[in-house]
Structures are given as C-alpha cells and as structure tokens.
Amino acid sequence: MGIGSMIGKTVAPRVHRLAPDMTSGFVHEALNRAISGAGPLPPAARAAEQQLAEQKGDRQSAVHEVIENHVRYAGAQGFATNLGGLVTAAVMIPANVTGLALIQCRMVAGIAHLRDYDLEDPRVRNAILACILGEDSVKSLVRRKKLPAPPMALATAPTHDPDLNRIMAGEVASELLTKVAGKRMAVVIGRRVPVVGGLVGASADGFATWQIGRYADRELLARTRR
Numbered sequence: 625m626g627i628g629s630m631i632g633k634t635v636a637p638r639v640h641r642l643a644p645d646m647t648s649g650f651v652h653e654a655l656n657r658a659i660s661g662a663g664p665l666p667p668a669a670r671a672a673e674q675q676l677a678e679q680k681g682d683r684q685s686a687v688h689e690v691i692e693n694h695v696r697y698a699g700a701q702g703f704a705t706n707l708g709g710l711v712t713a714a715v716m717i718p719a720n721v722t723g724l725a726l727i728q729c730r731m732v733a734g735i736a737h738l739r740d741y742d743l744e745d746p747r748v749r750n751a752i753l754a755c756i757l758g759e760d761s762v763k764s765l766v767r768r769k770k771l772p773a774p775p776m777a778l779a780t781a782p783t784h785d786p787d788l789n790r791i792m793a794g795e796v797a798s799e800l801l802t803k804v805a806g807k808r809m810a811v812v813i814g815r816r817v818p819v820v821g822g823l824v825g826a827s828a829d830g831f832a833t834w835q836i837g838r839y840a841d842r843e844l845l846a847r848t849r850r
Contacts, residue, residue: 651725651793655752658730659743665726668733669743676738683738683846690738691837694731698724699830721800728756728833732840740847741779746789751779753792755840757799758832765795775843 661667666674672690679685701723732755733743741748754762754775765771770791773781778788 649793650722651753651796652789654722654725655729655733655749658726659733659749662726665730668730669737671730672734672737675734687735687738687841690731690734691834691841694727694734694837695830695834697727698833699827701727701829721797724829724833725756725796725800728836729753731833731837732756732844735837735840736779736844739844741844745779746784746786747781748779750784750788750792751775751844752840753796754778755836755843756796758836759839759843761795761799770795775840776845779844 659668661670665671671693672686675689675693676683676686679689729752732752736748736752737743741751743749752775754771757765762771762774766773772778772785772788
C-alpha cells in the first residue's frame with residue numbers, strides 16, 4: 625500500500641466529518657447528471673454518439689476517444705481542485721470527489737452506450753458504478769461476497785437487486801473519498817507547494833480515469849444486436 629492510500633484511509637473519515645454531504649447519495653446524483661447531462665457537458669449517450677460519428681461508425685475507436693476525452697477532463701479538474709494546502713482541503717476534497725465521480729461515471733456510461741447497453745436500466749447503472757471501483761476493488765468485493773459479480777454480469781443479470789443500489793453507491797463514495805483525500809494529504813505533507821499539488825492531482829486523476837476506462841472497455845463487452 626502506498627503512502628497516499630495509507631494516509632487516505634486515515635484522513636478520509638475526518639474529511640467525511642468536515643464534509644457531511646459526501647455520502648453515497650452524491651454518487652447516484654453524479655451518475656444521474658452524467659447520463660442526463662450537466663452544465664456544459666451534454667448527456668453521456670449524445671457525446672458518445674458524436675464520437676461514433678467522428679470515427680465514421682468505428683465503435684472501438686469511439687470508445688478510445690471517449691476515454692481520452694475524459695482523461696483530459698479528469699486531469700483538468702484534478703489540477704484545479706488540488707491547488708492550495710491543508711487550509712483548503714475541507715472545501716477542495718469534496719469538489720475533487722464530486723468532479724471525479726461525474727467525469728468517470730460519464731465516461732463509463734458513454735462506453736456502455738457504445739456497447740448497446742440501456743443507460744436507464746438499473747442493472748447497467750450498477751455495472752457502471754462497479755467499473756468506477758476499478759478491477760482490483762471489484763475482485764476483492766466479489767471474493768468477500770460484498771458484490772455478487774463483476775460489471776458485465778451485473779449489467780446482464782436476469783433481475784435487478786435493489787439492495788445493490790445502496791451497496792454500490794456506498795463503495796464508490798468510500799473509494800473515491802479515500803483516494804482523493806490520500807492523494808491530497810500526501811502532496812501537502814510531502815511538498816507544501818500548491819502548484820506541485822495541482823500537477824500531481826492532474827496526473828493522478830487522469831491516470832486513475834484512464835485505468836477505469838480501460839477496465840470498462842474490457843469488461844463491458846458489446847451486446848448482441850437484434
């Protein structure tokens with residue numbers, strides 16, 4: 625376990641007390657806004673279709689473009705929300721978590737749409753959240769029986785388990801908060817230079833988003849068209 629992860633597990637509960645709105649509810653809100661559109665960002669499916677048109681119908685190329693675009697978005701918000709020091713942590717960590725949740729949900733939703741999944745299906749929405757957790761976390765949760773299956777199996781399950789909505793949102797909220805808090809505190813303690821914090825935040829958020837995009841690309845296989 626790296627220093628960022630260790631610090632994150634220690635600091636995240638304290639940040640949660642400073643920012644009580646950082647509960648699992650914000651994850652569902654981020655997912656809803658990612659799918660329906662938020663501010664200048666159009667809905668995930670519309671953005672994915674635009675990429676598909678630009679790639680002349682090549683769905684795999686469109687998936688890669690969706691990933692690359694969102695890696696850039698994640699890097700930009702990671703830079704902006706990791707400037708400053710400990711004084712701004714209580715404000716900027718929640719902003720970083722919320723921004724990252726929205727961007728990563730939108731990216732995975734776009735990939736799911738290009739693979740012919742119905743974004744209104746609650747099973748697919750839980751599969752999107754599972755992808756946000758990342759491959760290692762999903763494997764651990766499945767092994768510990770906290771999650772019934774990986775994202776592909778969740779998306780194509782015969783029935784929807786309503787209890788999964790709460791479980792998935794809670795796991796995603798905890799994972800994002802731990803990672804963001806650990807990253808920020810490690811930078812502040814180790815460097816104490818705001819601009820360096822912004823650069824590290826951009827790199828860390830961009831790389832994490834790329835990893836999630838690649839996982840979703842491998843996991844959410846194309847549905848058979850009828």
